[in-house]
Amino acid sequence: MKENKETAKRTQFLLFWGQWFVLMLLPCFGTSACDKVNSDSLLSLALQAPLNLNWSSSTDCCLWEGITCGPGDQGHVVRLWLPRRGLTGVINPSITNLTHLTHLNLSHNSFLGSLPEDLFSSLSSLQVIDLSFNRLIGRLPPSNKISQLQVLNLSSNFFNGTIPSSILVPSVSIFNVSNNSFSGSIPIDNGSNHTSLTFLDLSYNKLNDTIPPGIGLCSKLQVFRAGFNSLSGSLPDEIFNLADLRQLSLPVNSLTGPINDGIMNLTNLQILEIFSNQFSGPIPSQIGSLSRLENLLLHVNNLTGPLPLSLANSTKLSALNLRVNNLTGDLSSFNFSPLQRLTTLDLGNNYFTGEFPKSLYSCKSLTAIRLTENQLTGQISPEIVALESLAFLSISTNNMTNATGALRILKGCKNLTSLILSNNFPFEPVPDDKSLGDLDGFQSLRVFSLGGCQFTGQVPTWLAKLKNLQVLDLSFNLITGSVPGWLASLPNLFYIDLSNNLLQGGFPNDLCGMPVLTSKEASDNVDRSYLELPVFVKPNNATDQQYNQLSNLPPAIYLSNNSLNGSIPIEIGRLKFIHVLDLSHNKFSGSIPDQISNLTNLEKLDLSYNNLSGEIPVSLKGLHFLSSFSVAYNDLQGLVPSGGQFDTFTISSFEGNPGLCGPLTPKRSCHQSPQSPPQVLEVTRRSKTQTILIALVFGIFFGIGFGIGFSMDDKKIPIIGWRRK
Numbered sequence: 001m002k003e004n005k006e007t008a009k010r011t012q013f014l015l016f017w018g019q020w021f022v023l024m025l026l027p028c029f030g031t032s033a034c035d036k037v038n039s040d041s042l043l044s045l046a047l048q049a050p051l052n053l054n055w056s057s058s059t060d061c062c063l064w065e066g067i068t069c070g071p072g073d074q075g076h077v078v079r080l081w082l083p084r085r086g087l088t089g090v091i092n093p094s095i096t097n098l099t100h101l102t103h104l105n106l107s108h109n110s111f112l113g114s115l116p117e118d119l120f121s122s123l124s125s126l127q128v129i130d131l132s133f134n135r136l137i138g139r140l141p142p143s144n145k146i147s148q149l150q151v152l153n154l155s156s157n158f159f160n161g162t163i164p165s166s167i168l169v170p171s172v173s174i175f176n177v178s179n180n181s182f183s184g185s186i187p188i189d190n191g192s193n194h195t196s197l198t199f200l201d202l203s204y205n206k207l208n209d210t211i212p213p214g215i216g217l218c219s220k221l222q223v224f225r226a227g228f229n230s231l232s233g234s235l236p237d238e239i240f241n242l243a244d245l246r247q248l249s250l251p252v253n254s255l256t257g258p259i260n261d262g263i264m265n266l267t268n269l270q271i272l273e274i275f276s277n278q279f280s281g282p283i284p285s286q287i288g289s290l291s292r293l294e295n296l297l298l299h300v301n302n303l304t305g306p307l308p309l310s311l312a313n314s315t316k317l318s319a320l321n322l323r324v325n326n327l328t329g330d331l332s333s334f335n336f337s338p339l340q341r342l343t344t345l346d347l348g349n350n351y352f353t354g355e356f357p358k359s360l361y362s363c364k365s366l367t368a369i370r371l372t373e374n375q376l377t378g379q380i381s382p383e384i385v386a387l388e389s390l391a392f393l394s395i396s397t398n399n400m401t402n403a404t405g406a407l408r409i410l411k412g413c414k415n416l417t418s419l420i421l422s423n424n425f426p427f428e429p430v431p432d433d434k435s436l437g438d439l440d441g442f443q444s445l446r447v448f449s450l451g452g453c454q455f456t457g458q459v460p461t462w463l464a465k466l467k468n469l470q471v472l473d474l475s476f477n478l479i480t481g482s483v484p485g486w487l488a489s490l491p492n493l494f495y496i497d498l499s500n501n502l503l504q505g506g507f508p509n510d511l512c513g514m515p516v517l518t519s520k521e522a523s524d525n526v527d528r529s530y531l532e533l534p535v536f537v538k539p540n541n542a543t544d545q546q547y548n549q550l551s552n553l554p555p556a557i558y559l560s561n562n563s564l565n566g567s568i569p570i571e572i573g574r575l576k577f578i579h580v581l582d583l584s585h586n587k588f589s590g591s592i593p594d595q596i597s598n599l600t601n602l603e604k605l606d607l608s609y610n611n612l613s614g615e616i617p618v619s620l621k622g623l624h625f626l627s628s629f630s631v632a633y634n635d636l637q638g639l640v641p642s643g644g645q646f647d648t649f650t651i652s653s654f655e656g657n658p659g660l661c662g663p664l665t666p667k668r669s670c671h672q673s674p675q676s677p678p679q680v681l682e683v684t685r686r687s688k689t690q691t692i693l694i695a696l697v698f699g700i701f702f703g704i705g706f707g708i709g710f711s712m713d714d715k716k717i718p719i720i721g722w723r724r725k
């Protein structure tokens, strides 16, 4: 009896500690030891990868990093979870021996090559597949066996071919194949069951079909993204059945037709971005009934009609972009004031009329307003200073008046970094009110553009107080006097455009000391942070370029089309960090200074239409980045240098210089006798109007809704100038 008690006690003890022992071992061994096939398969897989993993054939593979084995004593690997491990090489076919795998995550590595042909057919238990952010190529293997798939993420690889619709099995809820090279159709068949699908991202591929009506069967869909493809056709009505849809993102495709009233059925919609398509017709008049709308991005389409008054009811609206459409109507009749969350508003490049809408002044969240290229009239009102967060204001190419008044008011907007007022205020005097340069006026301003206003007077001296100014555009005015040397006192200035004015005098020596263009230290110290909004720049005839940060804007001095004279100072060689120097269409004389060859970052040098004489310095051959060069229509002599970038220039760079000789000139040989008959020269000068405007054009660009920053091609281009779009 006693013994029995003892035994019972001992048994209890053993049971107790035994339980603990087993429990403690559990996390180590799992419920099972890894079987040989699994272990070998994993080791073959690992052979490809740099072995910064703790995998070794001497330990149980269920203990390895990233491996989880399933229950039971079979030792089957069920999870292979190795994101961001720097793994590379092809995915070894031996992976297909892990037949019990349910979770596969090899994302954010550098796997190459194509997927094993029987990957999906062998691993038919897979529920989660994440192979995103690798370098995988080729077509997807057959996929009709993975009937339990819930999550598929193959984004950011180089897969191509079509997306087999068999891969979208009924259980799939998250499907992301964005940023590959898939072509063909959206993999939704009319007959299939997609009722589990909540997230579908097909953006950044080469899909080139229409949107299938079957999309309407994805009744749980919350996010549908298929932007940056080549989709065509119209929005199928079935899409308006998707009552749960929060995000509809189809930008940068070739979609056409109207935006139907059916859109009002999508009452959960928060993001509607269908910019850069060819949608036409009016914006649905009741669009404001979408009360959850936050981002409405319809820019660069062919929309007509007015801004629907109902939109004032979408009080959650934060970003509204309708730029580059054909919208009309009196903007001042729209009541913006309920839109208290509005941060960015772009209505540029439309046909809106009326005064600058006063109701905007009560939208306290606004950081950026762009109303460029409309037909707005009137003046800026003092109430605008209530917009304390306002950083970006562009109202260029309208019919506003009272520039001096506008600036006196706007200097009260302390957070203003970009002010673009070009092409307004016809024939007013240049705002030259000394008080504008108050210590507290415009002290955040980085970009200031007042081009194309036919301003008279001199370059205003108050600009010298704008210590943060980086970009100054006063082109296409009637400004007289000289180029002010004090511009070099602005510590951050790196882009000056004074072209197309009536300036006289010489190239000021002081300008050759502009800090950002001469010193690496000053250049490095320029505030390189992003602007609130990107910048469109149109220098000359070049294609429009968009700059998301000012540091990507090439440092430049444009002084073309003035009446500047004297010689080009040799000190110009100090402007080492300049990329563009345009002195064309002036009266500069003397020789081209050899020191220009010190400007080793120069991409464009235009000295055409001056009175320059002497030879072209051979040292200019050393300018390795020079891609645009002209000395046409001067009085230069001697041999045109050859070699370096000079081998890429054409005859037009040198024409109109009777004294030049060499292969790119009419006088091919330099050894002709001086008495030889004069060459018949091309004397037709290009008309002045052909030297196209240099202007800054600023616009709004939204990257909302896409994790990856993208760069967008406007199909219609906003241009500041005399032309409309």
Ligand SMILES: *[C@@H]1O[C@H](CO)[C@@H](O)[C@H](O)[C@H]1NC(C)=O
Residues within 6 Å of the ligand: 037, 040, 041, 044, 093, 094, 095, 096, 097
């Ligand atoms: C799968 O395992 C078997 C048995 O170990 C082996 O013979 C075969 O080569 C493996 N398959 C692959 C593709 O590695």
Ligand SMILES: *[C@@H]1O[C@H](CO)[C@@H](O)[C@H](O)[C@H]1NC(C)=O
Residues within 6 Å of the ligand: 137, 138, 139, 160, 161
């Ligand atoms: C798909 O990619 C593979 C590998 O890069 C390439 O050989 C093949 O030509 C591509 N196919 C198509 C249709 O682009």
Ligand SMILES: *[C@@H]1O[C@H](CO)[C@@H](O)[C@H](O)[C@H]1NC(C)=O
Residues within 6 Å of the ligand: 170, 171, 193, 194, 195, 196
């Ligand atoms: C569709 O699939 C879901 C989930 O797989 C299932 O519950 C449902 O019954 C299916 N519906 C039809 C009509 O097949």
Ligand SMILES: *[C@@H]1O[C@H](CO)[C@@H](O)[C@H](O)[C@H]1NC(C)=O
Residues within 6 Å of the ligand: 183, 184, 208, 209, 210
């Ligand atoms: C889509 O592109 C593929 C490959 O370029 C082409 O064969 C096919 O005809 C295109 N489909 C449509 C609908 O344009």
Ligand SMILES: *[C@@H]1O[C@H](CO)[C@@H](O)[C@H](O)[C@H]1NC(C)=O
Residues within 6 Å of the ligand: 237, 240, 241, 261, 262, 263, 265
């Ligand atoms: C929108 O919803 C209404 C009512 O639910 C329905 O009658 C109508 O057919 C729907 N319209 C579209 C285009 O789906």
Ligand SMILES: *[C@@H]1O[C@H](CO)[C@@H](O)[C@H](O)[C@H]1NC(C)=O
Residues within 6 Å of the ligand: 278, 280, 302
């Ligand atoms: C825009 O709409 C007009 C008039 O409806 C049409 O003539 C034009 O072709 C459309 N443009 C584009 C690019 O779709």
Ligand SMILES: *[C@@H]1O[C@H](CO)[C@@H](O)[C@H](O)[C@H]1NC(C)=O
Residues within 6 Å of the ligand: 288, 309, 310, 311, 312, 313
């Ligand atoms: C805004 O919504 C209210 C309530 O639904 C409605 O009465 C009003 O007409 C709407 N306003 C506009 C401008 O559509």
Ligand SMILES: *[C@@H]1O[C@H](CO)[C@@H](O)[C@H](O)[C@H]1NC(C)=O
Residues within 6 Å of the ligand: 302, 304, 326, 328, 351
């Ligand atoms: C845009 O609107 C203007 C004026 O309302 C009209 O003359 C023009 O034809 C329209 N263009 C397009 C493409 O619809």
Ligand SMILES: *[C@@H]1O[C@H](CO)[C@@H](O)[C@H](O)[C@H]1NC(C)=O
Residues within 6 Å of the ligand: 374, 375, 376, 398, 399
């Ligand atoms: C601007 O106003 C002038 C004079 O009031 C007028 O001639 C011109 O057509 C207007 N321009 C625009 C684009 O509205």
Ligand SMILES: *[C@@H]1O[C@H](CO)[C@@H](O)[C@H](O)[C@H]1NC(C)=O
Residues within 6 Å of the ligand: 388, 389, 390, 415
């Ligand atoms: C003004 O700009 C500064 C710096 O960007 C920022 O910290 C501040 O919040 C802004 N002020 C307002 C009222 O938005």
Ligand SMILES: *[C@@H]1O[C@H](CO)[C@@H](O)[C@H](O)[C@H]1NC(C)=O
Residues within 6 Å of the ligand: 379, 382, 402, 404, 405, 406, 408, 409
């Ligand atoms: C110009 O604007 C200022 C500031 O708002 C105002 O005081 C002045 O009266 C305006 N001038 C004209 C001619 O409207």
Ligand SMILES: *[C@@H]1O[C@H](CO)[C@@H](O)[C@H](O)[C@H]1NC(C)=O
Residues within 6 Å of the ligand: 541, 690, 691, 692
């Ligand atoms: C500018 O572009 C237009 C249209 O492309 C062309 O006709 C013109 O010759 C170009 N002008 C210059 C100065 O290159």
